[in-house]
Amino acid sequence: MIMYSLKVNEICKYYSTTLLFRDISFELRPGEVLAITGWNGSGKSTLLRIIAGLVRPSAGRVEMHVKDEAIPKESRRRFIGMVAPALSLYDELTALENMEFFCKVRGVSCHRQDCLDMMDRVGLTEHVDKMCRNFSSGMKQRLKLVQALIHNPPLLLLDEPGCNLDSKGIKIVEEITLNQRQFGMTVIASNEKREVDYADRIINLSE
Protein backbone atom coordinates (compact mmCIF):
# COMPACT_ATOMS: atom_id res chain seq x y z
CA MET A 1 0.00 0.00 0.00
CA ILE A 2 1.42 3.40 -1.02
CA MET A 3 1.79 5.62 2.06
CA TYR A 4 -0.43 8.61 1.51
CA SER A 5 -1.30 10.98 4.32
CA LEU A 6 -3.54 13.99 4.78
CA LYS A 7 -2.60 16.84 7.13
CA VAL A 8 -5.08 19.56 7.98
CA ASN A 9 -3.42 22.36 9.93
CA GLU A 10 -5.42 24.97 11.89
CA ILE A 11 -8.04 25.53 9.24
CA CYS A 12 -10.37 28.50 9.78
CA LYS A 13 -13.23 29.60 7.61
CA TYR A 14 -15.04 32.92 7.74
CA TYR A 15 -17.88 33.96 5.47
CA SER A 16 -17.67 37.73 5.45
CA THR A 17 -17.33 38.39 9.21
CA THR A 18 -19.15 35.23 10.35
CA LEU A 19 -16.90 32.53 11.76
CA LEU A 20 -17.86 29.08 10.51
CA PHE A 21 -15.15 27.11 12.30
CA ARG A 22 -11.57 27.63 13.39
CA ASP A 23 -8.42 25.76 14.32
CA ILE A 24 -9.44 22.46 12.80
CA SER A 25 -6.40 20.19 12.70
CA PHE A 26 -6.06 16.50 12.11
CA GLU A 27 -3.91 13.96 10.35
CA LEU A 28 -5.14 10.96 8.45
CA ARG A 29 -3.24 7.87 7.36
CA PRO A 30 -4.23 5.00 5.04
CA GLY A 31 -6.87 2.74 6.51
CA GLU A 32 -8.33 5.49 8.68
CA VAL A 33 -11.86 6.83 8.52
CA LEU A 34 -12.70 10.22 9.99
CA ALA A 35 -16.24 11.47 10.57
CA ILE A 36 -17.11 15.14 10.70
CA THR A 37 -20.34 15.88 12.50
CA GLY A 38 -22.13 19.07 13.53
CA TRP A 39 -25.35 20.99 13.29
CA ASN A 40 -26.72 22.17 9.97
CA GLY A 41 -24.64 25.15 8.90
CA SER A 42 -21.70 24.22 11.12
CA GLY A 43 -19.46 23.85 8.07
CA LYS A 44 -19.17 20.09 7.49
CA SER A 45 -19.55 20.37 3.72
CA THR A 46 -17.35 23.46 3.60
CA LEU A 47 -14.57 21.61 5.43
CA LEU A 48 -14.79 18.78 2.91
CA ARG A 49 -14.70 21.28 0.05
CA ILE A 50 -11.62 22.91 1.60
CA ILE A 51 -9.90 19.50 1.80
CA ALA A 52 -10.82 18.87 -1.85
CA GLY A 53 -9.38 22.24 -2.85
CA LEU A 54 -12.70 23.59 -4.06
CA VAL A 55 -12.84 26.34 -1.44
CA ARG A 56 -9.97 28.34 0.01
CA PRO A 57 -9.68 28.38 3.80
CA SER A 58 -9.53 31.78 5.52
CA ALA A 59 -6.47 30.51 7.40
CA GLY A 60 -4.57 27.26 7.74
CA ARG A 61 -3.27 24.67 5.32
CA VAL A 62 -4.26 21.35 3.83
CA GLU A 63 -1.44 19.09 2.76
CA MET A 64 -1.38 15.70 1.15
CA HIS A 65 1.77 13.62 1.14
CA VAL A 66 2.89 10.53 -0.67
CA LYS A 67 5.79 8.82 1.09
CA ASP A 68 6.44 12.06 3.03
CA GLU A 69 6.66 14.06 -0.19
CA ALA A 70 4.09 16.86 -0.48
CA ILE A 71 1.68 16.67 -3.39
CA PRO A 72 1.34 20.11 -5.05
CA LYS A 73 -2.07 21.71 -4.51
CA GLU A 74 -2.87 21.74 -8.23
CA SER A 75 -2.26 17.97 -8.44
CA ARG A 76 -4.02 17.07 -5.20
CA ARG A 77 -7.47 16.83 -6.74
CA ARG A 78 -6.38 13.90 -8.85
CA PHE A 79 -5.83 11.90 -5.66
CA ILE A 80 -9.29 12.71 -4.35
CA GLY A 81 -12.69 11.17 -5.00
CA MET A 82 -15.67 13.12 -3.73
CA VAL A 83 -19.38 12.55 -3.37
CA ALA A 84 -21.55 15.47 -2.26
CA PRO A 85 -25.14 16.59 -2.73
CA ALA A 86 -23.96 19.74 -4.55
CA LEU A 87 -21.75 17.77 -6.93
CA SER A 88 -23.89 16.99 -9.97
CA LEU A 89 -23.27 14.78 -12.96
CA TYR A 90 -24.24 15.52 -16.56
CA ASP A 91 -28.01 15.07 -16.93
CA GLU A 92 -27.94 15.11 -20.73
CA LEU A 93 -25.57 12.13 -20.87
CA THR A 94 -26.32 8.51 -20.09
CA ALA A 95 -24.82 6.87 -17.02
CA LEU A 96 -22.28 5.07 -19.20
CA GLU A 97 -21.35 8.23 -21.12
CA ASN A 98 -20.85 10.06 -17.83
CA MET A 99 -18.46 7.39 -16.62
CA GLU A 100 -16.60 7.23 -19.93
CA PHE A 101 -16.16 11.00 -19.76
CA PHE A 102 -14.77 10.95 -16.22
CA CYS A 103 -12.45 8.08 -17.14
CA LYS A 104 -11.12 10.06 -20.10
CA VAL A 105 -10.52 13.33 -18.23
CA ARG A 106 -8.93 11.53 -15.31
CA GLY A 107 -6.66 9.53 -17.62
CA VAL A 108 -8.12 6.21 -16.49
CA SER A 109 -7.96 3.47 -19.06
CA CYS A 110 -11.47 2.12 -19.00
CA HIS A 111 -13.21 -0.09 -21.50
CA ARG A 112 -16.95 -0.50 -21.79
CA GLN A 113 -16.77 -3.76 -19.83
CA ASP A 114 -14.91 -1.99 -16.97
CA CYS A 115 -17.64 0.64 -16.87
CA LEU A 116 -20.32 -2.04 -16.89
CA ASP A 117 -18.55 -3.83 -14.02
CA MET A 118 -18.46 -0.60 -12.05
CA MET A 119 -22.16 -0.02 -12.66
CA ASP A 120 -22.85 -3.58 -11.59
CA ARG A 121 -21.14 -2.94 -8.26
CA VAL A 122 -23.59 -0.16 -7.44
CA GLY A 123 -26.62 -1.92 -8.92
CA LEU A 124 -27.04 0.24 -12.02
CA THR A 125 -26.41 -2.42 -14.69
CA GLU A 126 -29.91 -2.14 -16.13
CA HIS A 127 -29.73 1.64 -16.34
CA VAL A 128 -26.37 2.25 -18.04
CA ASP A 129 -27.91 3.55 -21.25
CA LYS A 130 -30.51 5.75 -19.60
CA MET A 131 -30.15 9.52 -19.51
CA CYS A 132 -29.18 10.74 -16.07
CA ARG A 133 -31.99 13.30 -16.15
CA ASN A 134 -34.38 10.34 -15.90
CA PHE A 135 -32.61 8.92 -12.85
CA SER A 136 -34.10 9.03 -9.38
CA SER A 137 -32.09 10.88 -6.74
CA GLY A 138 -30.96 7.54 -5.27
CA MET A 139 -29.73 6.31 -8.67
CA LYS A 140 -27.86 9.58 -9.16
CA GLN A 141 -26.24 9.12 -5.76
CA ARG A 142 -25.08 5.62 -6.75
CA LEU A 143 -23.64 7.00 -9.98
CA LYS A 144 -21.83 9.72 -8.03
CA LEU A 145 -20.21 6.97 -5.96
CA VAL A 146 -18.88 5.35 -9.15
CA GLN A 147 -17.63 8.72 -10.38
CA ALA A 148 -15.74 9.24 -7.13
CA LEU A 149 -14.12 5.80 -7.25
CA ILE A 150 -13.17 5.26 -10.91
CA HIS A 151 -9.60 6.46 -10.39
CA ASN A 152 -9.10 4.50 -7.14
CA PRO A 153 -8.42 7.65 -5.10
CA PRO A 154 -6.30 7.37 -1.97
CA LEU A 155 -8.56 9.95 -0.31
CA LEU A 156 -12.34 9.57 -0.44
CA LEU A 157 -14.51 12.47 0.72
CA LEU A 158 -18.12 11.52 1.39
CA ASP A 159 -20.60 14.27 2.17
CA GLU A 160 -23.80 12.65 3.43
CA PRO A 161 -23.13 9.53 1.35
CA GLY A 162 -26.33 7.79 2.35
CA CYS A 163 -28.67 10.61 1.38
CA ASN A 164 -31.48 9.48 -0.95
CA LEU A 165 -30.29 5.87 -0.82
CA ASP A 166 -32.44 2.86 -0.03
CA SER A 167 -31.26 0.03 2.24
CA LYS A 168 -29.35 -1.64 -0.65
CA GLY A 169 -27.67 1.67 -1.47
CA ILE A 170 -26.68 2.19 2.15
CA LYS A 171 -25.15 -1.29 2.14
CA ILE A 172 -23.12 -0.28 -0.93
CA VAL A 173 -21.81 2.82 0.90
CA GLU A 174 -20.84 0.62 3.84
CA GLU A 175 -18.95 -1.77 1.56
CA ILE A 176 -17.22 1.09 -0.23
CA THR A 177 -16.07 2.50 3.10
CA LEU A 178 -14.82 -0.93 4.18
CA ASN A 179 -12.97 -1.37 0.88
CA GLN A 180 -11.42 2.06 1.15
CA ARG A 181 -10.05 1.11 4.58
CA GLN A 182 -7.82 -1.44 2.85
CA PHE A 183 -6.39 1.03 0.33
CA GLY A 184 -6.78 4.62 1.48
CA MET A 185 -8.30 7.28 3.70
CA THR A 186 -11.92 8.36 4.07
CA VAL A 187 -13.52 11.49 5.48
CA ILE A 188 -17.29 11.35 6.01
CA ALA A 189 -19.40 14.43 6.75
CA SER A 190 -22.67 13.28 8.23
CA ASN A 191 -24.89 13.26 11.27
CA GLU A 192 -26.29 9.79 10.49
CA LYS A 193 -25.28 7.49 13.34
CA ARG A 194 -24.84 4.55 10.96
CA GLU A 195 -22.35 6.52 8.82
CA VAL A 196 -20.54 8.02 11.80
CA ASP A 197 -20.10 4.50 13.16
CA TYR A 198 -17.80 3.64 10.21
CA ALA A 199 -15.26 6.12 11.59
CA ASP A 200 -12.30 5.64 13.89
CA ARG A 201 -12.37 9.28 14.94
CA ILE A 202 -14.98 12.00 15.06
CA ILE A 203 -14.62 15.77 14.82
CA ASN A 204 -17.71 17.63 15.95
CA LEU A 205 -17.81 21.13 14.46
CA SER A 206 -20.58 22.22 16.83
CA GLU A 207 -18.37 21.90 19.89
Place this chain on the structure above:
Amino acid sequence: MKSGRWTTQTGSSTYLSEAIAIWARDLRSEFRTRYAVNAILMFALTTLIAVSFSIGSFRIAEAEKPFLYAVLLWIILVFSALSGLSRSFVKEEEAGTMDVLRLSARPQAVFLGKLFFNLTLLGALEIIIVPSFILLMKYEIELPGFFAAMVISAGLGLGAGTTIVAAMIAQASARGALFSALSFPLLLPLMITAIKGCERAAIGMNTTGWPEVRIAVAYVVIMIIMSLFLFPLIWEE
Protein backbone atom coordinates in the same frame (compact mmCIF):
# COMPACT_ATOMS: atom_id res chain seq x y z
CA MET B 1 -21.00 -5.62 -4.05
CA LYS B 2 -17.72 -7.31 -4.79
CA SER B 3 -14.83 -6.36 -2.57
CA GLY B 4 -11.44 -5.10 -3.67
CA ARG B 5 -10.35 -2.18 -5.73
CA TRP B 6 -12.06 -1.00 -8.85
CA THR B 7 -10.74 -2.66 -11.94
CA THR B 8 -9.78 0.49 -13.81
CA GLN B 9 -6.14 1.26 -14.47
CA THR B 10 -5.01 4.73 -13.51
CA GLY B 11 -2.90 6.02 -16.36
CA SER B 12 -1.86 9.50 -17.31
CA SER B 13 -3.73 12.05 -19.32
CA THR B 14 -2.33 14.93 -21.29
CA TYR B 15 -3.79 18.43 -21.43
CA LEU B 16 -4.83 17.71 -24.99
CA SER B 17 -6.56 14.40 -24.22
CA GLU B 18 -8.46 16.03 -21.34
CA ALA B 19 -9.39 18.99 -23.53
CA ILE B 20 -10.61 16.70 -26.31
CA ALA B 21 -12.72 14.73 -23.81
CA ILE B 22 -14.32 17.97 -22.58
CA TRP B 23 -14.85 19.20 -26.15
CA ALA B 24 -16.46 15.89 -27.19
CA ARG B 25 -18.72 15.87 -24.13
CA ASP B 26 -19.78 19.49 -24.75
CA LEU B 27 -20.53 18.69 -28.38
CA ARG B 28 -22.59 15.64 -27.40
CA SER B 29 -24.52 17.64 -24.80
CA GLU B 30 -25.05 20.47 -27.28
CA PHE B 31 -26.25 18.07 -29.94
CA ARG B 32 -28.91 16.82 -27.50
CA THR B 33 -29.97 20.09 -25.89
CA ARG B 34 -29.28 22.69 -28.65
CA TYR B 35 -28.56 25.02 -25.74
CA ALA B 36 -26.17 27.43 -27.48
CA VAL B 37 -26.78 26.57 -31.15
CA ASN B 38 -30.39 27.74 -31.06
CA ALA B 39 -29.48 31.04 -29.43
CA ILE B 40 -26.62 31.79 -31.83
CA LEU B 41 -28.24 30.64 -35.07
CA MET B 42 -31.61 32.24 -34.40
CA PHE B 43 -29.96 35.56 -33.60
CA ALA B 44 -27.65 35.34 -36.62
CA LEU B 45 -30.34 34.35 -39.13
CA THR B 46 -32.93 36.90 -37.98
CA THR B 47 -30.33 39.68 -37.97
CA LEU B 48 -29.07 38.63 -41.39
CA ILE B 49 -32.57 38.64 -42.86
CA ALA B 50 -33.43 41.95 -41.18
CA VAL B 51 -30.22 43.53 -42.50
CA SER B 52 -30.67 42.19 -46.04
CA PHE B 53 -34.26 43.45 -46.22
CA SER B 54 -33.58 46.86 -44.75
CA ILE B 55 -30.37 47.54 -46.69
CA GLY B 56 -31.76 46.13 -49.92
CA SER B 57 -34.36 48.88 -50.15
CA PHE B 58 -31.72 51.62 -50.08
CA ARG B 59 -29.46 52.59 -52.91
CA ILE B 60 -25.99 52.46 -51.50
CA ALA B 61 -23.18 53.95 -53.52
CA GLU B 62 -20.84 51.29 -54.90
CA ALA B 63 -17.87 52.99 -53.23
CA GLU B 64 -19.46 52.67 -49.78
CA LYS B 65 -20.50 49.04 -50.12
CA PRO B 66 -17.20 47.33 -49.18
CA PHE B 67 -16.91 49.18 -45.88
CA LEU B 68 -20.60 49.11 -45.00
CA TYR B 69 -20.97 45.40 -45.78
CA ALA B 70 -17.86 44.53 -43.77
CA VAL B 71 -19.28 46.44 -40.78
CA LEU B 72 -22.64 44.67 -41.08
CA LEU B 73 -21.07 41.24 -41.47
CA TRP B 74 -18.96 41.64 -38.33
CA ILE B 75 -21.82 43.12 -36.32
CA ILE B 76 -23.87 40.02 -37.14
CA LEU B 77 -21.01 37.63 -36.32
CA VAL B 78 -19.88 39.34 -33.10
CA PHE B 79 -23.35 39.84 -31.62
CA SER B 80 -24.43 36.32 -32.59
CA ALA B 81 -21.35 35.01 -30.81
CA LEU B 82 -22.14 37.15 -27.77
CA SER B 83 -25.66 35.73 -27.66
CA GLY B 84 -24.54 32.14 -27.12
CA LEU B 85 -20.87 31.53 -26.49
CA SER B 86 -21.03 32.29 -22.77
CA ARG B 87 -23.20 29.23 -22.33
CA SER B 88 -20.31 26.76 -22.44
CA PHE B 89 -19.41 27.84 -18.90
CA VAL B 90 -22.78 29.15 -17.73
CA LYS B 91 -24.49 25.79 -18.27
CA GLU B 92 -21.86 24.08 -16.08
CA GLU B 93 -22.64 26.57 -13.31
CA GLU B 94 -26.40 26.23 -13.73
CA ALA B 95 -26.30 22.43 -13.81
CA GLY B 96 -24.03 22.28 -10.75
CA THR B 97 -21.32 20.40 -12.66
CA MET B 98 -18.56 23.01 -12.17
CA ASP B 99 -17.17 21.30 -9.06
CA VAL B 100 -17.06 17.83 -10.52
CA LEU B 101 -15.21 19.25 -13.53
CA ARG B 102 -12.83 21.14 -11.20
CA LEU B 103 -12.07 17.87 -9.41
CA SER B 104 -11.60 15.86 -12.59
CA ALA B 105 -9.70 18.00 -15.08
CA ARG B 106 -6.85 20.45 -15.01
CA PRO B 107 -7.82 24.11 -15.47
CA GLN B 108 -5.86 24.62 -18.70
CA ALA B 109 -7.49 21.51 -20.18
CA VAL B 110 -10.93 22.86 -19.26
CA PHE B 111 -10.12 26.15 -20.96
CA LEU B 112 -8.86 24.42 -24.10
CA GLY B 113 -11.87 22.09 -24.20
CA LYS B 114 -14.28 25.01 -23.91
CA LEU B 115 -12.26 26.97 -26.48
CA PHE B 116 -12.43 24.07 -28.97
CA PHE B 117 -16.18 23.85 -28.39
CA ASN B 118 -16.73 27.59 -28.90
CA LEU B 119 -14.55 27.51 -32.03
CA THR B 120 -16.62 24.62 -33.38
CA LEU B 121 -19.80 26.64 -32.85
CA LEU B 122 -18.23 29.73 -34.40
CA GLY B 123 -16.97 27.71 -37.36
CA ALA B 124 -20.48 26.39 -37.97
CA LEU B 125 -21.87 29.91 -37.59
CA GLU B 126 -19.39 31.34 -40.12
CA ILE B 127 -20.01 28.50 -42.59
CA ILE B 128 -23.73 29.31 -42.57
CA ILE B 129 -23.74 33.08 -42.18
CA VAL B 130 -20.82 34.27 -44.34
CA PRO B 131 -21.92 32.62 -47.63
CA SER B 132 -25.56 33.56 -46.90
CA PHE B 133 -24.51 37.17 -46.32
CA ILE B 134 -22.48 37.24 -49.55
CA LEU B 135 -25.41 35.83 -51.52
CA LEU B 136 -28.16 37.93 -49.98
CA MET B 137 -26.23 41.20 -50.08
CA LYS B 138 -24.53 40.48 -53.44
CA TYR B 139 -21.25 41.20 -51.69
CA GLU B 140 -18.50 41.33 -54.31
CA ILE B 141 -15.07 40.28 -53.07
CA GLU B 142 -11.98 40.87 -55.18
CA LEU B 143 -9.61 38.84 -53.03
CA PRO B 144 -11.53 35.79 -51.76
CA GLY B 145 -8.43 34.11 -50.30
CA PHE B 146 -7.57 37.12 -48.18
CA PHE B 147 -11.24 37.49 -47.21
CA ALA B 148 -11.44 33.83 -46.11
CA ALA B 149 -8.21 34.13 -44.12
CA MET B 150 -9.58 37.26 -42.43
CA VAL B 151 -12.87 35.60 -41.52
CA ILE B 152 -11.11 32.49 -40.15
CA SER B 153 -8.42 34.33 -38.16
CA ALA B 154 -10.85 36.89 -36.70
CA GLY B 155 -13.24 34.02 -35.92
CA LEU B 156 -10.47 32.33 -33.93
CA GLY B 157 -9.88 35.60 -32.06
CA LEU B 158 -13.58 35.96 -31.38
CA GLY B 159 -13.65 32.45 -29.94
CA ALA B 160 -10.57 32.99 -27.77
CA GLY B 161 -11.81 36.35 -26.44
CA THR B 162 -15.33 35.21 -25.63
CA THR B 163 -14.19 31.94 -23.99
CA ILE B 164 -12.09 33.64 -21.31
CA VAL B 165 -14.80 36.24 -20.64
CA ALA B 166 -17.41 33.46 -20.41
CA ALA B 167 -15.30 31.79 -17.72
CA MET B 168 -15.06 35.09 -15.83
CA ILE B 169 -18.78 35.81 -15.80
CA ALA B 170 -20.10 32.26 -15.28
CA GLN B 171 -20.45 32.66 -11.51
CA ALA B 172 -21.78 36.22 -11.59
CA SER B 173 -25.46 36.99 -11.09
CA ALA B 174 -26.07 39.36 -14.06
CA ARG B 175 -24.25 37.12 -16.54
CA GLY B 176 -25.87 38.24 -19.79
CA ALA B 177 -25.20 41.94 -19.37
CA LEU B 178 -21.75 41.34 -17.93
CA PHE B 179 -20.73 39.08 -20.83
CA SER B 180 -21.50 41.73 -23.44
CA ALA B 181 -20.06 44.56 -21.34
CA LEU B 182 -16.77 42.77 -20.71
CA SER B 183 -16.43 41.21 -24.15
CA PHE B 184 -17.03 44.35 -26.15
CA PRO B 185 -13.88 46.32 -25.22
CA LEU B 186 -11.83 43.13 -25.49
CA LEU B 187 -13.17 42.37 -28.97
CA LEU B 188 -13.20 45.92 -30.32
CA PRO B 189 -9.60 45.95 -31.65
CA LEU B 190 -10.23 42.61 -33.34
CA MET B 191 -13.51 43.78 -34.81
CA ILE B 192 -11.93 46.95 -36.25
CA THR B 193 -9.11 44.87 -37.75
CA ALA B 194 -11.57 42.37 -39.23
CA ILE B 195 -13.73 45.13 -40.75
CA LYS B 196 -10.67 46.79 -42.25
CA GLY B 197 -9.42 43.46 -43.62
CA CYS B 198 -12.75 42.50 -45.17
CA GLU B 199 -13.10 45.95 -46.73
CA ARG B 200 -9.64 45.65 -48.30
CA ALA B 201 -10.46 42.15 -49.55
CA ALA B 202 -13.67 43.43 -51.15
CA ILE B 203 -11.96 46.40 -52.82
CA GLY B 204 -8.93 44.39 -53.83
CA MET B 205 -6.52 46.89 -52.32
CA ASN B 206 -2.88 46.03 -51.99
CA THR B 207 -2.74 43.45 -49.20
CA THR B 208 0.92 42.47 -49.39
CA GLY B 209 1.84 40.58 -46.25
CA TRP B 210 -1.83 40.35 -45.20
CA PRO B 211 -1.37 42.84 -42.33
CA GLU B 212 -4.90 42.52 -40.88
CA VAL B 213 -4.69 38.71 -40.90
CA ARG B 214 -1.35 38.90 -39.12
CA ILE B 215 -2.80 41.24 -36.49
CA ALA B 216 -5.75 38.87 -35.96
CA VAL B 217 -3.42 35.86 -35.67
CA ALA B 218 -1.26 37.78 -33.17
CA TYR B 219 -4.45 38.61 -31.21
CA VAL B 220 -5.38 34.91 -31.15
CA VAL B 221 -1.92 33.84 -29.95
CA ILE B 222 -1.77 36.54 -27.24
CA MET B 223 -5.31 35.84 -26.08
CA ILE B 224 -4.78 32.07 -25.82
CA ILE B 225 -1.43 32.35 -24.04
CA MET B 226 -2.77 34.95 -21.58
CA SER B 227 -5.89 32.89 -20.99
CA LEU B 228 -3.89 29.76 -20.24
CA PHE B 229 -2.05 31.71 -17.53
CA LEU B 230 -5.10 33.54 -16.19
CA PHE B 231 -7.69 30.79 -16.39
CA PRO B 232 -6.47 28.77 -13.38
CA LEU B 233 -6.95 31.90 -11.23
CA ILE B 234 -10.50 32.37 -12.55
CA TRP B 235 -11.27 28.67 -12.29
CA GLU B 236 -10.29 28.53 -8.61
CA GLU B 237 -12.74 29.93 -6.09
